[in-house]
Amino acid sequence: MHLCGVRVDHDFLLPGDLEERFSWCCLAAAEDGPAACTCWTPIFDARQRKPRTRIEPETRPKACEDCAYRQGSPERGRGEELEGLANFWCHQGLRRPAAWRHPDGRVRPVPEYPTSPDYQPPIVDGVPYRTDGRPADRCGGWAAVQAGRGA
Numbered sequence: 001m002h003l004c005g006v007r008v009d010h011d012f013l014l015p016g017d018l019e020e021r022f023s024w025c026c027l028a029a030a031e032d033g034p035a036a037c038t039c040w041t042p043i044f045d046a047r048q049r050k051p052r053t054r055i056e057p058e059t060r061p062k063a064c065e066d067c068a069y070r071q072g073s074p075e076r077g078r079g080e081e082l083e084g085l086a087n088f089w090c091h092q093g094l095r096r097p098a099a100w101r102h103p104d105g106r107v108r109p110v111p112e113y114p115t116s117p118d119y120q121p122p123i124v125d126g127v128p129y130r131t132d133g134r135p136a137d138r139c140g141g142w143a144a145v146q147a148g149r150g151a
Contacts (some may be wrong), residue, residue, distance in 0.1 A: 022149075025104070035090050040100040040102050042097055042101075043100065045096055045110050045114070047131065048133075049131060049133035051122055051124050052129075055135055056135070057089075057138060058100070059137060059143045060090050060137045060138065060139060061140055063140045064092055064141075067139065067140065068141065069141025069142060083145070086098055088138065088141075089127075089136040089137070089138060090136055090140065091119050091136075092130075092136075092137070092143055093136070094121040094128060094136060095119070095121055096113070096118050097113070
């Protein structure tokens with residue numbers, strides 16, 4: 001059994017396993033090892049302002065330089081299927097983790113940052129919000145594809 005990086009040589013917890021010298025943190029790490037730990041929290045690349053939900057989202061007039069709808073875009077890095085989506089939001093101005101922090105103080109940088117497409121904006125009623133609090137724009141590439149023009 002693993003306790004967030006500490007190996008225990010039996011399949012059940014003993015009273016001594018919970019001593020402070022162990023890095024006990026979560027059940028996921030205890031059951032599946034340190035890689036499964038769910039205690040890490042993101043350290044974002046920008047401070048997030050409160051979403052200004054009274055502002056209506058707009059649609060970008062055209063696809064941005066690294067738009068996910070452009071061939072070879074880093075924003076399409078995970079191989080997501082984008083055709084046929086009912087809506088798609090532009091990533092410009094959205095926050096993303098630059099590193100992850102464990103409650104024990106360890107910090108793990110995101111190796112792909114700043115090219116990582118792991119955006120984690122606050123989402124209210126299905127709308128993501130930029131770090132300045134404004135709603136994200138609908139993607140210009142998505143809008144062009146919807147209009148039959150292509151990105």
